Amino acid sequence: MTPGPLGLGIIVASIAAGVGALYLLQYLYSQKGKAGADWFMGNMASVALFCLSYGISLVITNPTLRIVLGAVAFICVCFMGPFFLAFGLDYTGRGDLIRTPLFGIVAIVPLLSIGLAATNSIHGLIWADFQFDPVFGLATVTYTVQPWGVFALLFSIGTAAVGSLLLIGAILSYGSLYRREATAVILSTLPPSVGVSFWLFEIGPVPQLHLTAPLMLIHVTLDAYAFVGTHMFETNPATQRMAERTGLDSLSDPVLILDTEQQIVGANDRAEDVFFNTTSISLPVPLEATLGVTLETLRETGEITVETEGGGIFAVSYTPLTDPSGESVGSMVVLYDVTDQRQREQQLAVLNRILRHNLRNETTVISGYAELLEADSTDPHHVTQAGTIAAASNRLKSIAEKVRTFENVQQRVRQPESLSIRDVVADIEQTYSTTYPDATITWTASPPDLRFRTDPELLSMLLKNLVENAIVHSESSEPTVPVAVSEGDAPRKGIQVVIRDSNDPIPDYEIETLRAGEETPLQHGQGVGLWIAYWCIRKLNGEIDFEYDEGNVLIVSLPPMAE
Missing domain, CATH: 1.20.1070 (Rhopdopsin 7-helix transmembrane proteins)
Incomplete structure (x- = not known):
């Protein structure tokens, strides 16, 4: 067949x-x-x-x-x-x-x-x-x-x-x-x-x-x-x-389900413990009667303090609920307990102020006495030791100043404006011609009249700290730091800043911990400067890339801020 x-x-x-x-x-x-x-x-x-x-x-x-x-x-x-x-x-x-x-x-x-x-x-x-x-x-x-x-x-x-x-x-x-x-x-x-x-x-x-x-x-x-x-x-x-099957009761944070009239029509076990643990209550109940604020106020402030037993400080997450046709049927409010976080922030703020105040005052005293010892002593060995003490004191003072700058960066509310890159360059050149007279900073801008809309304070802090980082880590007595600023590539259409040096490579672990947001080893306060630059970039919604070509190459890309 x-x-x-x-x-x-x-x-x-x-x-x-x-x-x-x-x-x-x-x-x-x-x-x-x-x-x-x-x-x-x-x-x-x-x-x-x-x-x-x-x-x-x-x-x-x-x-x-x-x-x-x-x-x-x-x-x-x-x-x-x-x-x-x-x-x-x-x-x-x-x-x-x-x-x-x-x-x-x-x-x-x-x-x-x-x-x-x-x-x-x-x-x-x-x-x-x-x-x-x-x-x-x-x-x-x-x-x-x-x-x-x-x-x-x-x-x-x-x-x-x-x-x-x-x-x-x-x-x-x-x-x-x-x-x-x-x-x-x-x-x-x-x-x-x-x-x-x-x-x-x-x-x-x-x-x-x-x-x-x-x-x-x-x-x-x-x-x-x-x-x-x-x-x-x-x-x-x-x-x-x-x-979906996890359900409200499995969430460890309070969850409230509201109807279109801002009445609580559903709550998980955690919410019941926080808001309804003293009396038996039948739903629905008005949100304002339970929390003491309206939904609009709750969304506007983004945070609420609950004084009841089991309460605390809660951050607010709001989610609208709609039916398959897109019509609103209410909303869901999730309250995330941030009590411990807020307490830690308060403790750190107090410790930070005390630390900066004491560092500044005590290092000033140390520097003053070290300079007196250096001036009055006739023993060369003692003069060297006094100079070492003064230098260490100055480094501590620098760390304190940078910590204050770092705190300012984190707390700063962005204030964008249109600025000339040439003006920013001139300010940085003037700063470091006095602080590091033996260093040479070369600048190029393309086009020369380049303007850019951003926060001038954050941009200045960013560039100053990166330039200073390149200078202080140089083994040369007369370091040169080339800086090139140009228009960025589409679709961002911002600016790109390239800063070069001839130093040894920045250790990989420092770059990795910097990106991960973890603590990185600080050397002579300059590690703090790199952190300040990184957080300025974050505040400006930018990016930074690290390369090495006979020296470190730091490439910063920044988008323009909206009007």
């Missing part, structure tokens, strides 16, 4: 679908353990085995072997639907249902079909009257599908449909985030479902031909797009559903 061109095409399509499913199965293995991935691997394994067994069976004329391959194909179809249902449940965050007795009933159907298929010759519950009925030169067969066979196949189609409905629900619930992937997977179930239905109910001119296998090529292609083309398992609806 030699297959004709059409028959050969059906074989090739079936085998290709099986090979494609195996490739997809290999890819899915890298996603093993993610929500739904393991179950979809089971589905793909069933598809691969079905397509390969059916494609091979079309050239097998041995009756016994042909029955075995047909039984394998039948069992694979029985497993496809339940596997897809399990995938849909797990992928959409309902994986707990897979471990229930109800899903156990779902699993019994394909498992029981294995035993019935293996013993069909005894009871004939799945098929009967098996005989060859060649078409297109293929070893196709016809037989009568018995009640259990019809039930098992329709059950597989039905469970696949339920899995599709779960994905449709994810699309409707979570918008466009999973639309492309889920739609592709939903559509992929249609070709095999149509193929099984046509074959089962003998629809079409060649009912003995099981078109499900070649149609699986479309199924595998759509699944490949969903998983390989869009990385379906990188994000999935299970995340959102689990967040």
